[in-house]
Amino acid sequence: MTGPVAITQGQVWNAISPLTRQEATVVILDATPAMLDRQRVLTARVRPDREVPEAMKLLAVPIRGAGLTVAVYDIAAFDRAWFTESKGQLSLDEMALVKSALSARFDL
Structure with missing residues (x-):
């Protein structure tokens, strides 16, 4: 992908590490414009429901109707250039649950 990628919080992307x-499929977690202007963006991995360990269910948010889960326990920074394909956007309700799971993960 060439040029800067337009991203916003809650978008779901496919990404490939050139290294x-x-x-990986990831959800954008960064929220502020200053954070979104950086080269590296904080994300949570998206996993198939069946791969989410029972002990991590409180830190996971199912994506409605997709058989996939946002794994808030698996956070990583991805380079913007690694994003290859936009896969959609989480709903406002799903994003609210992601924010709650982030609060629980970091005990905010």
């Missing part, structure tokens, strides 16, 4: 060629 390992490992693919």
Whole structure:
């Protein structure tokens, strides 16, 4: 992908690391314009529901109708250039649950 990627909080993206060629689906967590202007963006990985350990269910948010879960316990910074394909946007309700799970994870 060339040029800057327009991203916003709650978007779901496919990403590929050029170092390992490992693919991941992630949700954008950064919220402020200053954070979104950086080269690296904070994300949470999206996992198939069946891969979420029972002990981590409180830090996971199911994506309605997709069989996928936002794994708030698995946060990583991704380079904007690694984003290859936009897969959609979380609903406002799903994003509210992600924020609650983030608060629980960081005990805010």
